[in-house]
Amino acid sequence: MGSLCRPLSHFLVRHSPIPQPLLRIPAFGPGLRPRAFSGGADIAHEFRFFRVYKDGRIERSHQPNRKIPPSTDPSTGVQSKDVVISSEPPISARVFLPRIRDPARKLPVLFYVHGGGFCFESAFSPDIHNYVSTVTAEAEALAISVEYRLALEQPIPACYDDSWAALQWATSHADGSGPDRWLNCHADFDRLFLAGDSAGGNIVHDLAVRVGSGGLEGRPAEVAGMVMVHPYFGGTEDDAMWLYMCPENGGLEDRRLRPGPGELQRIGCRRVLVFVAEKDHLREVGARYVEELRKSGWGGSVELLENEGEEHCFHISDLKCDKAVGLIRKFASFIKAN
Numbered sequence: 216m217g218s219l220c221r222p223l224s225h226f227l228v229r230h231s232p233i234p235q236p237l238l239r240i241p242a243f244g245p246g247l248r249p250r251a252f253s254g255g256a257d258i259a260h261e262f263r264f265f266r267v268y269k270d271g272r273i274e275r276s277h278q279p280n281r282k283i284p285p286s287t288d289p290s291t292g293v294q295s296k297d298v299v300i301s302s303e304p305p306i307s308a309r310v311f312l313p314r315i316r317d318p319a320r321k322l323p324v325l326f327y328v329h330g331g332g333f334c335f336e337s338a339f340s341p342d343i344h345n346y347v348s349t350v351t352a353e354a355e356a357l358a359i360s361v362e363y364r365l366a367l368e369q370p371i372p373a374c375y376d377d378s379w380a381a382l383q384w385a386t387s388h389a390d391g392s393g394p395d396r397w398l399n400c401h402a403d404f405d406r407l408f409l410a411g412d413s414a415g416g417n418i419v420h421d422l423a424v425r426v427g428s429g430g431l432e433g434r435p436a437e438v439a440g441m442v443m444v445h446p447y448f449g450g451t452e453d454d455a456m457w458l459y460m461c462p463e464n465g466g467l468e469d470r471r472l473r474p475g476p477g478e479l480q481r482i483g484c485r486r487v488l489v490f491v492a493e494k495d496h497l498r499e500v501g502a503r504y505v506e507e508l509r510k511s512g513w514g515g516s517v518e519l520l521e522n523e524g525e526e527h528c529f530h531i532s533d534l535k536c537d538k539a540v541g542l543i544r545k546f547a548s549f550i551k552a553n
Contacts, residue, residue, distance in 0.1 A: 262456035264332045265367065273367060275335065282339035285309060291352035295344070298395055300384045304364060306377045309338045311351040311358040312397050321403035323439075323550050325350065325358040326385055328378050328422075330413025330447070330528060333371060333460055338362040346531050354547035357402050359385050363418075371461035374414075375421050375471070379430070382409075382422055386436040404436035406553050409484070410546070412528055413497070416446025416489075420482070420504075421471060427483030439553045440486035442546055445527050448500040449473045474504075479511035487517040488549045490542060495527040520545065 260267040266274045285295035292314030300306040313322065327350075329336050329343045336343060338360040351358045363377035386407070388398035411419040419441055426438050449457070449472025457472060458464050470478050487508065491501040498521075505519040522529070522538055530539035 260455075260459060262459065263453055264334055264456065267459075277335050281341070282337060283341050283344055288348055288352070291348070293348045293352050295348065296397075297339070300381050304369075304373070304377065304380075306364070306380055307338075307362045308381055309344065309347070309360045309362070310395065310397055311348055311360070312401065313351050313355050313357070315401070322401050323354065323356040323406035323408060323553065324385070324398075324402045324404060325354065325356045325408050325410055325550065326382055326419075326422075327358055327360045328363070328409075328411035328415035328418045329360065330411065330415040330445075331365075332447075332453075333374055333414045333457070334366045336365075342531050345534060349534055350543055350546055353543055354550040356408070356547075356550055357397065359398075366460035371457070372463075372471075375418055378418050378422060379425055382426075383431075386431055386434045389434050389436040404434075405439070406550075407436055407438050408440050408442065408550050408553075409438060410442040410444070411446070412444040412531065414447050416443035416501075417448060417471065419443065420446070420448075420474065423482045423484055424474070424478055425483075427481035431483075438484040440488065440549060441482070441484050442488045442490075442549060443501070443504075444490045444530070444542070444546075445492055445495055445497055446489065446501050446504065447497055448504055450500045450503065451496055474507075476507070476511040479508050480513050482508070482513055482515070485515040486549070486553070487515060488546070489517065489519050490522060490545075491519065492522040492525040492527055492529065494525060497527060 257269045258266055259269045264276050268274070285297050287294045294312045295309055297307060297309050300308055327347055329338055339362065343360065347358050347360045359381070361378050361381045363381070364373040366374065385398065386404060387393045388395060388402055389404035391399045393399055409419040409422055420443065423438065423441050447453070449467060449469070454467060454472065467473070489501055489505050491498045502519060505517055508517050522542060525538055530542045533539055
């Protein structure tokens with residue numbers, strides 16, 4: 216990551232909102248592929264995933280890839296479809312249904328939030344679609360993969376709030392009277408699992424705290440567990456990037472970057488599984504999250520697993536490698552064990 220043109224302290228407390236010229240620049244779009252930055256002068260800020268010029272232009276470090284439509288996987292029988300959760304703000308999701316072996320048996324629910332540095336990727340990209348479909352088949356769970364609004368076009372906290380709105384929409388089906396037939400007929404909301412990779416892991420932590428603070432009271436739904444794969448938290452060189460994307464922030468001790476004991480105690484489930492990767496720059500912050508959760512007085516059980524010799528989110532781009540297969544099996548067994 217290149218050096219910042221301004222010190223980290225510039226971003227700590229309520230810097231001015233993202234300039235309107237930047238918001239008018241078309242983004243490359245979700246589901247992005249890495250590429251090199253172009254050369255250029257007059258750089259105002261440079262981060263891992265994007266560069267901001269003094270005139271307000273933005274250059275992302277990833278090229279777009281295509282979105283793919285929902286489909287049926289002939290090898291596993293997993294079906295998928297897209298649903299609109301809200302038109303304003305625009306929030307949608309892709310829902311995955313595994314092969315139904317017993318129509319009378321309800322399925323656990325996997326509520327999944329994708330990663331991408333809060334500013335790229337999509338629930339509809341090939342990588343995320345194939346990953347969630349694979350987990351759906353292995354876990355025999357109904358999955359809801361959220362399409363939230365991305366920074367920089369929508370500054371943080373839009374991604375957190377959109378994901379929370381999607382979770383509320385999902386749990387509106389807990390009594391069997393929601394708007395989606397698949398969820399009404401097949402979902403067991405007593406076995407609801409939150410899961411996310413990278414930035415998505417950070418977002419589902421926020422969701423779990425909202426649940427534990429009473430956010431789903433009055434709904435017959437219970438979060439049974441949470442899975443975080445290579446989660447993002449504060450304490451790395453990416454802190455300035457997050458603070459830039461979140462103009463209204465609490466500095467380096469913002470609860471979303473560095474959740475304290477009081478927040479960790481409010482996590483609204485009793486089981487947590489965290490994966491870290493040996494060669495990931497986020498390895499230490501993921502391990503620290505587990506350590507601090509154990510010391511917080513939360514009272515649930517948390518397991519930490521390390522993917523030896525692997526980089527950040529290796530499993531999403533290569534689902535068939537041995538270690539990715541092992542990760543997905545462990546992920547699925549965590550859901551099945553409930």
